[in-house]
């Protein structure tokens with residue numbers, strides 16, 4: 001069966017990410033609220049869209065509202081609508097998001113920010129499918145599925161009394177977890193190439209691939225802003241390369257744009273000399289399938305090899321240089337047969 005038209009493209013192959021996708025697909029068909037949890041930028045909104053488009057409601061509306069984006073009164077009237085004259089400035093009747101999501105899905109982002117009053121009304125819609133507009137008497141029936149997202153620990157909020165425990169029980173019929181990017185670093189090369197590639201098309205340029213050192217930096221970063229932060233970094237790197245493309249590949253990556261240095265990420269002296277050519281595939285653009293593990297192995301090998309050269313083949317110093325234990329560096333040297341091959345040369 002073909003995917004419904006708007007099923008979002010979710011990139012990633014790591015076990016943690018595939019688990020999240022499988023879970024989102026599995027809960028799609030059940031007509032109950034779902035809670036999607038994860039750090040900012042980890043893909044919660046995309047997972048919510050996946051849940052909607054794989055559900056029987058896929059051809060109904062998918063309406064989104066960020067509960068942190070407005071004050072309590074506005075949130076209430078945005079969700080449930082209001083009657084004309086409900087409050088100062090409410091000159092006309094206003095249809096709420098519930099009405100607009102009729103027959104579809106309502107995605108409530110940052111649900112933890114909603115007021116007690118809104119939480120109470122949400123509980124009632126979930127339990128009885130009914131609510132009133134702000135300032136209204138008439139009870140309206142809602143056929144809307146709620147998918148809520150949170151980037152805070154709602155169980156802790158419920159213990160503190162900041163979030164209604166009964167609402168949490170209802171929302172968390174099932175909980176889909178968007179894993180942080182640092183727990184699925186295998187996905188970084190594909191995601192980075194994907195975003196840089198899109199940026200390249202936008203710039204009517206071609207993505208030249210990331211150098212091994214640039215990719216190693218991307219893989220090593222902790223990504224507190226997760227995929228959103230990586231997307232920005234990859235797009236920025238592609239953009240900078242496009243305006244000053246002397247290098248064959250993208251060698252410089254600025255993760256924090258306030259760090260205005262934008263310096264090459266490995267000092268020239270630490271780069272392997274040209275007679276020790278790095279065995280890295282020159283193309284990281286994913287026009288053709290790649291063997292990710294083999295590619296990462298190659299990056300690992302080239303970096304360990306470069307670090308060994310820099311430290312005169314001293315494994316203890318190389319371990320310190322790469323923030324590894326002595327046993328780890330010995331393991332890597334053996335794995336890639338680094339000193340052996342060099343001694344034979």
Ligand SMILES: Nc1ncnc2c1ncn2[C@@H]1O[C@H](COP(=O)(O)OP(=O)(O)O)[C@@H](O)[C@H]1O
Pocket residue numbers: 009010011012038039040041042043044045046047178227228231
């Ligand atoms: N797996 C993924 N594949 C492609 N793009 C992704 C993926 N995860 C997140 N993104 C992109 O990263 C950004 C943040 O994702 P979003 O779903 O809004 O995160 P959250 O809702 O958790 O803050 C968006 O631009 C989104 O398109």
Ligand SMILES: [Mg+2]
Pocket residue numbers: 041044045109
């Ligand atoms: Mg979001």
